Amino acid sequence: MDHSHVPVLDALKAYHARNLLPFTPPGHKQGRGADPRVRAVLGDPVFDADMLAVSGLDDRTSSQRILRQAQELMADAVGAEHTFFSTCGSSLSVKAAMLAAAGPHEKLLVSRDAHKSVVSGLILAGIRPVWVEPRWDPDLHLAHPPTPEALKSAFAEHPDAQGALITSPTPYGTCADMQATATVCHERGVPLIVDEAWGAHLPFHPDLPTWAMDAGADVCVTSVHKNGCRT
Structure with missing residues (x-):
């Protein structure tokens, strides 16, 4: 093209x-x-x-x-199959992605460091969150995304969860082990949604962490108006 x-x-x-x-x-x-x-x-x-x-x-x-x-x-x-532009930044898109995976009274695994737009989406849609704790880094004094093992444990306790939503990169700039995380979800036949609002630059340089769609995520929400405008 x-x-x-x-x-x-x-x-x-x-x-x-x-x-x-x-x-x-x-x-x-x-x-x-x-x-x-x-x-x-x-x-x-x-x-x-x-x-x-x-x-x-x-x-x-x-x-x-x-x-x-x-x-x-x-x-x-x-390198995505489909791209959809939306207004209201990532906040609207992440709500749409959540509704595509789960409905009222259904469960969705959500990393506890989620943006407030995710919390408002849970309330508006009536989705029941299963909170998955981020991994605390005592050396850097910041939180990393939940590990694949943490998601696996949450699915074991809540086998009826309809999917998972994680934030990567985090506001601190650290990324999840996306391929392993996607594998955990797909082994259960459920989608992985990634709030990658701060990662619009990731697809454009080989030395950067693999962006969510290349790592197997089903839906990736990015914000070009944050740092993507510099790519």
């Missing part, structure tokens, strides 16, 4: 070239309706870039395939 192609950016440029006046959100109308004081501080480009994917960059049937082309390029870049 041609990775010099930038579908969303090209569509945004083409939209500006038509000099249209939108009658859809955002209400600032490409900056025309913004307070001059705000424009003086933020500049006009921030308003120019604030555009809907529909009724702007594409139509309501996505006939131009702008978003799909961009997602296909991303999937090819990282």
